[in-house]
Amino acid sequence: xxxxxxxxxxxxxxxxxxxxxxxxxxxxxxxxxxxxxxxxxxxxxxxxxxxxxxxxxxxxxxxxxxxxxxxxxxxxxxxxxxxxxxxxxxxxxxxxxxxxxxxxxxxxxxxxxxxxxxxxxxxxxxxxxxxxxxxxxxxxxxxxxxxxxxxxxxxxxxxxxxxxxxxxxxxxxxxxxxxxxxxxxxxxxxxxxxxxxxxxxxxxxxxxxxxxxxxxxxxxxxxxxxxxxxxxxxxxxxxxxxxxxxxxxxxxxxxxxxxxxxxxxxxxxxxxxxxxxxxxxxxxxxxxxxxxxxxxxxxxxxxxxxxxxxxxxxxxxxxxxxxxxxxxxxxxxxxxxxxxxxxxxxxxxxxxxxxxxxxxxxxxxxxxxxxxxxxxxxxxxxxxxxxxxxxxxxxxxxxxxxxxxxxxxxxxxxxxxxxxxxxxxxxxxxxxxxxxxxxxxxxxxxxxxxxxxxxxxxxxxxxxxxxxxxxxxxxxxxxxxxxxxx
Amino acid sequence: xxxxxxxxxxxxxxxxxxxxxxxxxxxxxxxxxxxxxxxxxxxxxxxxxxxxxxxxxxxxxxxxxxxxxxxxxxxxxxxxxxxxxxxxxxxxxxxxxxxxxxxxxxxxxxxxxxxxxxxxxxxxxxxxxxxxxxxxxxxxxxxxxxxxxxxxxxxxxxxxxxxxxxxxxxxxxxxxxxxxxxxxxxxxxxxxxxxxxxxxxxxxxx
Numbered sequence: 001x002x003x004x005x006x007x008x009x010x011x012x013x014x015x016x017x018x019x020x021x022x023x024x025x026x027x028x029x030x031x032x033x034x035x036x037x038x039x040x041x042x043x044x045x046x047x048x049x050x051x052x053x054x055x056x057x058x059x060x061x062x063x064x065x066x067x068x069x070x071x072x073x074x075x076x077x078x079x080x081x082x083x084x085x086x087x088x089x090x091x092x093x094x095x096x097x098x099x100x101x102x103x104x105x106x107x108x109x110x111x112x113x114x115x116x117x118x119x120x121x122x123x124x125x126x127x128x129x130x131x132x133x134x135x136x137x138x139x140x141x142x143x144x145x146x147x148x149x150x151x152x153x154x155x156x157x158x159x160x161x162x163x164x165x166x167x168x169x170x171x172x173x174x175x176x177x178x179x180x181x182x183x184x185x186x187x188x189x190x191x192x193x194x195x196x197x198x199x200x201x202x203x204x205x206x207x208x209x210x211x212x213x214x215x216x217x218x219x220x221x222x223x224x225x226x227x228x229x230x231x232x233x234x235x236x237x238x239x240x241x242x243x244x245x246x247x248x249x250x251x252x253x254x255x256x257x258x259x260x261x262x263x264x265x266x267x268x269x270x271x272x273x274x275x276x277x278x279x280x281x282x283x284x285x286x287x288x289x290x291x292x293x294x295x296x297x298x299x300x301x302x303x304x305x306x307x308x309x310x311x312x313x314x315x316x317x318x319x320x321x322x323x324x325x326x327x328x329x330x331x332x333x334x335x336x337x338x339x340x341x342x343x344x345x346x347x348x349x350x351x352x353x354x355x356x357x358x359x360x361x362x363x364x365x366x367x368x369x370x371x372x373x374x375x376x377x378x379x380x381x382x383x384x385x386x387x388x389x390x391x392x393x394x395x396x397x398x399x400x401x402x403x404x405x406x407x408x409x410x411x412x413x414x415x416x417x418x419x420x421x422x423x424x425x426x427x428x429x430x431x432x433x434x435x436x437x438x439x440x441x442x443x444x445x446x447x448x449x450x451x452x453x454x455x456x457x458x459x460x461x462x463x464x465x466x467x468x469x470x471x472x473x474x475x476x477x478x479x480x481x482x483x484x485x486x
Numbered sequence: 487x488x489x490x491x492x493x494x495x496x497x498x499x500x501x502x503x504x505x506x507x508x509x510x511x512x513x514x515x516x517x518x519x520x521x522x523x524x525x526x527x528x529x530x531x532x533x534x535x536x537x538x539x540x541x542x543x544x545x546x547x548x549x550x551x552x553x554x555x556x557x558x559x560x561x562x563x564x565x566x567x568x569x570x571x572x573x574x575x576x577x578x579x580x581x582x583x584x585x586x587x588x589x590x591x592x593x594x595x596x597x598x599x600x601x602x603x604x605x606x607x608x609x610x611x612x613x614x615x616x617x618x619x620x621x622x623x624x625x626x627x628x629x630x631x632x633x634x635x636x637x638x639x640x641x642x643x644x645x646x647x648x649x650x651x652x653x654x655x656x657x658x659x660x661x662x663x664x665x666x667x668x669x670x671x672x673x674x675x676x677x678x679x680x681x682x683x684x685x686x687x688x689x690x691x692x
Contacts (some may be wrong), residue, residue, distance in 0.1 A: 051638060054633075083664050085665075089661060090661070093650065161663055163670075247525075
């Protein structure tokens with residue numbers, strides 16, 4: 001339900017609008033471009049192809065195989081620029097720009113461009129704003145920002161006074177790239193240029209070039225889930241190149257990332273606002289269920305559901321710090337309902353609810369048992385000045401980071417996407433070993449037995465000291481107790 | 487016997503001969519003059535030109551694999567003694583500007599004026615259809631090291647002059663005049679030379 005101050009008639013009306021926004025009105029997959037073809041096929045653009053067939057045949061061939069080429073969209077249609085544009089450059093008599101931003105794509109693909117620019121993807125630079133300094137300065141190193149961080153998150157593309165793009169910020173296809181025209185995002189992060197194939201963008205690989213590894217282990221999690229196994233086995237039955245791509249209608253062999261996070265299902269609209277269907281945040285030290293706040297100008301932000309629901313029309317800080325007016329709020333429940341609509345194409349309602357329950361339980365367990373206690377202990381250590389405020393200069397900081405970020409993320413993503421080994425052995429098992437084995441020992445070493453025990457007692461309700469099962473008389477071979485002499 | 491008109495006196499003959507010799511000497515002098523004043527050594531005699539020459543010494547026109555080095559005048563002075571002399575007469579205004587104009591020897595001021603110099607040079611190349619490029623480069627013989635270089639230079643060059651595509655080869659990179667933004671350029675130079683904000687505009691006034 002959409003929350004407002006009280007559930008008056010306008011509120012109920014808003015509910016209805018919101019629910020339909022979330023996709024009760026099912027439509028086909030890709031929005032067809034509704035513009036008249038007079039808007040593209042610039043005559044001057046045809047000359048580009050003549051030369052580029054010779055100078056860069058690879059990319060020209062990719063374009064030749066694209067839907068763009070078939071529709072008559074040529075180089076200049078996308079790369080055209082105005083002389084006043086920051087990154088405009090003269091090239092063989094034409095004024096063009098190297099970077100084709102979502103704003104440029106949006107000249108024709110209006111809906112996708114708007115959805116993308118308002119999605120969590122487009123905020124990928126802002127989202128690491130508080131991580132980057134500590135990580136880059138003291139751990140990974142600044143030199144790796146361009147080759148590492150920003151290649152996925154997006155760079156702040158800087159145009160020099162001579163019209164060139166700085167080598168630190170370009171080339172870059174990061175999903176949250178801040179473009180010279182002020183737009184956020186990069187369509188080519190998912191839609192490989194210059195072919196822009198539907199089929200390619202629907203594969204898991206379109207996402208997993210970034211969504212893999214400790215920050216977002218979705219490649220390995222999906223691969224080791226039943227969904228991933230089915231996809232690998234039945235890739236040829238996925239109908240990936242189909243114009244419409246509605247789950248259960250155009251394909252049913254397996255889901256991909258797109259299926260659940262953006263794709264169309266009967267009764268659920270496809271959307272480039274990826275993240276819209278996610279009830280939990282799974283990438284912080286502690287997971288929170290989250291509202292999706294939609295501002296009047298279309299921008300969005302997440303807000304933990306532990307905070308009060310922002311009222312419609314009220315002012316709220318956006319991610320960039322500026323203030324926006326709240327237009328609507330989608331609750332975690334609504335977001336979960338939208339995701340659930342995809343599940344029930346292949347699973348029963350009971351199966352879906354049961355899975356979501358297991359997922360929620362895993363996240364709550366992680367939060368209460370590890371995430372929150374570790375976070376509270378760290379906060380207390382900083383307050384007591386037992387830790388310096390320089391990031392990554394003490395062993396405990398490394399352990400904490402590894403605990404929630406590396407292993408904790410694996411646990412939670414594993415639970416969200418049904419990879420038992422990632423939630424289990426590679427997830428909670430690692431988290432628990434780190435917490436009991438390393439984190440608490442380092443805490444004792446740093447703070448002394450007495451302070452450490454007080455903190456453990458306060459933030460873990462004492463369970464970290466007292467084991468749930470009492471001392472055993474029966475042999476416990478897994479810890480080497482009671483086994484016969486070899 | 488050939489009758490010589492009465493006004494051709496001995497003195498006139500001597501004057502003609504001397505005048506002829508002087509003319510020949512003068513043309514020879516011009517040839518030498520154009521040659522010397524087109525050399526790198528002469529041009530970089532002014533410190534301002536030394537600044538311009540720095541990127542040139544890193545360019546392929548200074549150190550080509552072939553060993554054929556293009557000096558300043560090879561590109562910037564026309565072929566033929568009269569055209570070359572004319573270019574030098576026109577170039578005299580640069581000497582005037584060097585002596586009485588802005589302090590081009592200051593690297594920041596030099597860099598601030600570079601775009602205008604580049605635009606003027608490009609217009610000059612355009613006007614003479616890149617004639618000085620063609621002194622060495624023969625369009626039909628541009629094979630390049632990539633597969634289609636020859637084809638591109640044969641099929642994609644109608645109505646185009648070398649300079650239309652090949653600029654920013656030798657000197658500091660300057661965008662095309664169509665997309666040049668003075669404000670952004672000035673800010674870049676201020677950053678490069680640690681100047682206060684707005685200082686570049688001030689320097690340009692003088």
